[in-house]
Amino acid sequence: MKSRVQLAAFVKTILNAEVPVHELRPEIMAIKEILVSLADFDDRPAEGIAFGESMTDHGLAISPSNAALCVDDYVRTIQFIRGLHQAILDQDKAKVSVLYAGCGPLGVLAIPLLCYFEQGKVAFQLLDIHETSVASLNHIIKALELPDQLITVTCCDVMSYQAPKANMPDIVLLEVMQAGLRVEPQVAASRYLMAQFPQATLIPESVSIEMMLVNPQHEFGLMNDERAAHRIHLGTAFTLNKAVIDSWACLDGLQLPAEGVIIPVEVNDNDCLMEMTSITVYSGHEIEIGQSGLTSALRFDCDVMSFSGQILALAYGLSQNPGLFVLD
Numbered sequence: 370m371k372s373r374v375q376l377a378a379f380v381k382t383i384l385n386a387e388v389p390v391h392e393l394r395p396e397i398m399a400i401k402e403i404l405v406s407l408a409d410f411d412d413r414p415a416e417g418i419a420f421g422e423s424m425t426d427h428g429l430a431i432s433p434s435n436a437a438l439c440v441d442d443y444v445r446t447i448q449f450i451r452g453l454h455q456a457i458l459d460q461d462k463a464k465v466s467v468l469y470a471g472c473g474p475l476g477v478l479a480i481p482l483l484c485y486f487e488q489g490k491v492a493f494q495l496l497d498i499h500e501t502s503v504a505s506l507n508h509i510i511k512a513l514e515l516p517d518q519l520i521t522v523t524c525c526d527v528m529s530y531q532a533p534k535a536n537m538p539d540i541v542l543l544e545v546m547q548a549g550l551r552v553e554p555q556v557a558a559s560r561y562l563m564a565q566f567p568q569a570t571l572i573p574e575s576v577s578i579e580m581m582l583v584n585p586q587h588e589f590g591l592m593n594d595e596r597a598a599h600r601i602h603l604g605t606a607f608t609l610n611k612a613v614i615d616s617w618a619c620l621d622g623l624q625l626p627a628e629g630v631i632i633p634v635e636v637n638d639n640d641c642l643m644e645m646t647s648i649t650v651y652s653g654h655e656i657e658i659g660q661s662g663l664t665s666a667l668r669f670d671c672d673v674m675s676f677s678g679q680i681l682a683l684a685y686g687l688s689q690n691p692g693l694f695v696l697d
C-alpha cells in the first residue's frame with residue numbers, strides 16, 4: 370500500500386506541466402527503484418546486458434535487463450507517461466482499456482499511472498515476449514495488490530496477440546523501438562495491432578524520420594544547440610501514424626513505401642546523411658531530435674557523393690533487422 374501511494378505521488382509530480390521535463394529525473398529513478406525492489410528480477414545479470422534477448426521475424430526483442438534500462442531514458446519515460454495520461458483523460462469514458470505491448474519487466478508506463486488514477490478508471494492488458502519480464506511484472510502486481518480486473522499480463526509475441534472479444538482496447542501503446550525505427554519491431558507491431566483495433570488511439574501518435582545532410586566536423590564537433598544550424602534538411606523520409614498505417618492496408622511483402630530525398634548537387638567529400646527521429650507521444654507531448662535515445666541522430670549508410678543532384682529512393686524494410694534502406 371505504501372509503495373502504491375509513493376508511486377502515485379511521483380506520478381502527480383511528473384504530470385505537473387509547470388515542472389520542466391529536465392528536472393524530473395529523480396522522480397523517474399525513484400519510481401524505478403520502487404518497481405525493481407518489488408520485482409523478482411535481476412536487472413544486472415552476470416552474463417551481460419544482452420542476456421535473454423531474442424530475435425523475432427520482425428525485429429529484436431531486447432533483453433529484460435536492457436528493457437529495464439529504458440526507464441533511465443527519463444525524457445522518454447516522462448513524455449510517454451504524460452502523453453498516456455492525457456490520452457486516457459481524452460477518452461472521456463468511465464473506464465478506459467489500454468493495451469500495452471512490449472511492457473518490459475517493470476511495466477513503467479502502466480503501473481505508476483494505474484496507482485495514480487482512481488481505482489477502476491483505467492485497466493491495462495500488458496504483454497511481452499519474455500517470460501522473465503512477465504514473471505517480474507506478476508511479482509510487482511502481487512506486491513502492490515493490484516486486482517486482476519485492472520491489470521493482466523500475457524507472455525506472447527505481439528505479432529500473434531488477439532485481444533479477448535470482451536476487452537477491446539481504447540488505447541494501444543507500444544514502445545518497442547529504437548532511433549530511426551531500426552532494429553526493434555515497432556512498425557510491424559503497430560501495423561498488426563491497428564489492423565485489429567482500428568478505432569483505438571495509437572501511442573505514440575506519430576514517429577517521423579527526417580533525412581539531413583551534415584558535415585561530420587560540425588555534427589560531432591559542435592555543442593548540441595549549435596549543430597542544428599549546420600544541418601541541411603532534405604525531407605521527411607518516413608512517418609508512422611494511424612493514417613499512414615491505413616494507407617498500407619492493401620500492401621503485402623516485406624517492404625513499405627518511404628519518401629525519397631533529393632541530394633544537393635553541392636556535396637562535400639566528407640558530408641554524410643543522418644536519420645533524425647522525432648516523436649509525438651500524444652497531443653503535444655513531444656520527444657524532439659536528440660532529447661532521448663529514441664531520437665538520437667543516426668548515420669545513414671550511403672555514399673552521398675554518388676547521388677549528388679539525384680533522388681535517393683528509399684523504402685522501409687520489415688525484416689528481422691527493420692529500418693530504412695536505399696532502393697536499387
Ligand SMILES: C[S@@+](CC[C@H](N)C(=O)[O-])C[C@H]1O[C@@H](n2cnc3c(N)ncnc32)[C@H](O)[C@@H]1O
Nearest residue numbers: 430431436439471472473497498526527544545
Ligand atoms: C524497448 S523495450 C521497452 C520496455 C518498456 N515498454 C518501457 O517503455 O520501458 C521493448 C520491450 O518490448 C518487448 N518486445 C520486443 N519485441 C516483442 C514482440 N515481438 N512481442 C512482444 N514483446 C516484444 C521486449 O521484450 C522489451 O521488453
